[in-house]
C-alpha cells in the first residue's frame with residue numbers, strides 16, 4: 001500500500017522518463033554538434049556528447065538527453081563560460097580546440113561530399129581572437145527583471161549574456177548598461193533586437209522592434225547613450241544620437257556602416273576572409289564583388305584592382321558610396337544596387353571581369369552561379385556562411401567547366417556549428 005502511494009505521488013513525467021533511461025556509445029559528431037549513437041532503431045542524437053563516450057541518457061524519440069557521462073572522451077574539456085551550454089549557439093565548449101577545428105573542417109568536407117565533390121579542404125583558420133565585435137542580442141522582460149541575451153537552443157528561453165566569453169571585452173563590460181538602455185523601449189509583446197558593433201569610435205548600438213511609443217523616451221535614451229559613451233544610438237532605423245561617427249577600418253579605408261547593418265562578426269575573420277579573397281583574385285585587373293555589403297572585400301580589392309561592387313541593400317550601398325567620396329588611394333570603383341537573386345549578372349555583363357567574388361547570405365547564389373557557369377570569367381572566389389549552399393553553387397560552377405583550386409574553412413563563431421568557407425575556382 002505504501003509503495004503504491006509513493007508511486008502514485010511520483011510526477012508522471014519523471015516516472016515515465018526513468019523508464020526511458022539507457023546507455024549509449026557515441027560514435028560520431030553531427031553537423032549540429034550532437035553526439036550520434038547508432039541503435040537498432042536508427043541514429044540517436046545527444047547534445048553535449050562526444051565520440052568515444054559511453055553515456056547514460058533519457059530517450060526521447062531519435063534524440064536523448066544526457067544524464068551522466070560514464071566514460072568521457074579524452075577530447076572533453078571544461079566549458080569556458082558558466083552559462084548553460086544550451087544558451088546561445090555555443091554548444092561546443094566541451095570539445096578541445098584541435099578536434100573542434102577538425103570537426104569544423106568536416107562540416108565543409110561533408111557538405112562537398114554530399115554534393116558529389118571530392119577535394120582537399122585546408123585546415124580551419126581559427127579567426128575568433130579578440131572576440132565578437134558584432135553581436136545581436138534579444139531583450140525582453142522576464143518576471144520583474146529585464147534579460148538581455150540569447151535564446152537557448154531551439155527554445156524560447158532567453159539567457160542573460162552577462163559574462164559571455166565570446167564577446168569583445170568592451171561589449172561584455174557594457175552589457176549591464178545596454179540592458180538599462182533596452183529597458184527604456186521594450187515592446188509590450190515580443191522582444192527587442194539589440195545589435196551592438198564595436199567600432200574604432202566606440203559602440204554603435206541599434207535597437208529594433210522598439211515600443212512604438214519610444215518617442216517619449218528619446219531624452220532618456222540619449223542621456224543613457226551618452227553616459228555609456230556610445231558612438232551612436234539608433235532606434236527602429238532612426239539615428240537618435242551620433243556622438244562620434246562609428247568608423248570601421250576596411251583595409252585602410254574608413255567606412256561608417258548603416259545602423260544594425262551586416263559586418264563580419266570578428267575582426268580576425270574579416271581579415272582572414274579578405275586575405276583569402278584578395279589572394280584568390282590574384283592579379284586580376286577587373287574584379288566584380290557580388291553581395292558586397294558595405295565593401296568589406298571591395299575596398300580591399302580596390303587597392304590592387306578596378307572593382308565593381310553589387311549589393312541589394314540600399315543602406316549598405318549608400319555607406320559604401322559615402323566612403324568612396326573621400327580620397328582613399330583606390331583604383332577605379334563603381335557600384336550598383338541590384339537584387340542578385342532575381343537579376344544576377346548575366347554572361348555578357350560578366351565579360352569585362354577577370355575575377356568575380358561572391359559572398360551571398362545563407363541561401364547561396366544559385367542564379368548567379370548558373371550565369372557564371374556560362375561565362376568566360378577566369379577566376380571565381382566563392383565565400384559562404386553555409387557549407388550546403390556553397391557546395392551546391394560550387395557544383396554548378398564545376399559542371400560549367402571550372403576547377404576547384406582551394407577550399408578554406410574560417411571559424412568566426414567560436415563554439416558554434418557555424419562555419420565560413422572560401423573556395424577559389426579557375427577556368428583553365
Ligand SMILES: C[S@@+](CC[C@H](N)C(=O)[O-])C[C@H]1O[C@@H](n2cnc3c(N)ncnc32)[C@H](O)[C@@H]1O
Nearest residue numbers: 291292293296311312313339340341359360361
Ligand atoms: C554575407 S553578407 C556579405 C557582405 C560582404 N561581402 C561582407 O563581407 O561584409 C551578404 C550580403 O548579401 C546582401 N544580399 C542579400 N540578398 C541579396 C540579393 N538578393 N541581392 C543582392 N544582395 C543581397 C546582403 O545585404 C549582405 O550585404
